[in-house]
Amino acid sequence: MPTRTLDVALWDYRDQAGRKRRAHYRETFELPDSEVERGERAGVFTNEPTASAPPLPTKSSTNRELVDWLVERGDADRDEVKGLTKAQLWQRIETTEDVAAQ
Known part of the structure; x- marks a missing residue:
């Protein structure tokens, strides 16, 4: 099952067994595909992290x-x-x- 992190205060969803669940801000949880689609349409998940560029070296670098x-x-x-x-x-x-x- 896909894992997502919530980017809103609260969100109600259904787990794989169909039971109602509630997620809180910044909580990471597993979802069935149908709930992932619903959450993405609603814009409730954080953006997936991207690889960040290394910081600029200092002027004293070798x-x-x-x-x-x-x-x-x-x-x-x-x-x-x-x-x-x-x-x-x-x-x-x-x-x-x-x-x-x-």
Whole structure:
């Protein structure tokens, strides 16, 4: 059964056995498919979490940390950027962040 987290104060639903249940804000619970559809139409569930981008590295980061950041973001191949200078890495990071902001 699908699991959802409630994003409203209270919501009444029916469990798999057809019994009435009540969920409270931020409670995570299992639902039959019919109740998932009903809840999604009503907009009572939280959005599914998405993978968040790693935080921007600090200016004191080493070249290796900058390379790791670019690779972790999926914006570069390690072999492609490991030979760059710190200034070139920062330029690449700033370009990446500018594109992500658009």
